Amino acid sequence: MEVLLSSDKIADCTADLAKAIYSQTKDAGKIAVVGIRSRGEILAKRLTDLLSKKLKSEIPCGTLDITLYRDDLNDPHGSSQPFVRSTEIEFDIDGKIVILVDDVLHTGRSTRAAMDALIDLGRPEAIRLAVLVERTGREFPIQSDFAGIKINLPAGKSVQVNFTESDGKDEVAIITD
């Protein structure tokens, strides 16, 4: 296991993400943040707090559960099975610029599922993707709009994101599968 980002670095990356999003979109009435369960949800809340301060306005924040949109639902998983949780987006996404937030961008499959799920909720003006870590290994033609850090990582390695809220500490590590 190799530590990629310490707690301080995670805070810096998150601040940079908020700054980059703010520099593109200053219309507080248009912007909304949606995190993908479960680590994306936590990052989304942090980004929302930072953006709300910058824009001096309460930015809406929601959580997307993409289980029903996964493309591997009919494949046997053996030891694990997806658990359906609720999507909690209590605002209208029509006409909004939705900042879709995930912890890691890898194959792009989660992002594809998340975009399909979002479109079933309404018609946003735009969807932008913000991730803490963007790594190599894309299987779909998808890229991030905002990334905290970009790394080259061969197959067989994974990025593990820990957040205080869910795991007791802030740390991003690279592990061997």
Next chain:
Amino acid sequence: MKKKEFIWKHKDLIGLRELSREEIEHILDTAEGFEEVSTRSVKKAPALRGKVVVNLFFEDSTRTRNSFTLAANRLSADVIEFTKKSSSVSKGETLLDTAKNLEAMGIDIVVIRHSAGGAPKFLSRNINACVVNAGDGYCEHPTQGLLDVYTIRKMKGSLEGLSVAIVGDIAHSRVARSNIYALTKLGAKVILVGPPTLMPAKIEQLPVKVSYSLDDVIGQVDVINMLRIQFERMGSNPFPSVKEYSHSFGLTVERMKKAKKDILVMHPGPINRGLEIESEVADGPNSVILQQVQNGLAVRMAVLFLVNQGASLKK
């Protein structure tokens, strides 16, 4: 973040008797995730896209059939509606032949209602498709039991230690049986109330109390589930008159005065208004009858989703 590691292994849902507490709770937890789908602008998710569900109903139904159809549609499955009257069953085709023929067309899930107890179990042993019991004889109606406990859990937080009265025609009620299994497994206490002629044989083998007087029970319970008098299933006359039944076992405004203030009033439908329940009570502030119907949709979506998961595990 609980239950993520739970694995649902069954390709069928036959009854609640054979399910563990953990399995029942997993269905309820999953159903919570499905409630939101029905609140969207596009009330659909692609979880069962390309799957075919057949509603194989040998008995009449409006609520359950429509609920299963809508649940399947919301998960993007295709649905075939089968009714006894308009099918080859009226030409003498057997249950197994009907099912085998449907299976040859490539169906994935059979939702079956049948007047013969055990028909779903029989089917599940003989076909590869998933089988979901939508009511068999006097045996079980598992999705009704599940939506009832889901409704109680949602309103009361937990079933642990709650007292639940099931009132009426227990002997002819598969709803009562599925409720008894689910409620007792989740820690509730069950009191069956009705005339002795409508109590099933060997009732003492079930972990329940029995009372023949609604007036004795009404003040103690947290939930009261009023069963429908099923005139179509009664051969002899189990009670002297409808009026007398209503007088002794009907849930009236007068009786409700003795009940706890936060009692939940439930009914599986269809209601015989003025017979087992007065209209003012059925439509009153304690009634969750329409929430039951609403929750039934989420529960059935969860069941269809899970049996399909169980089937793909076995591939």
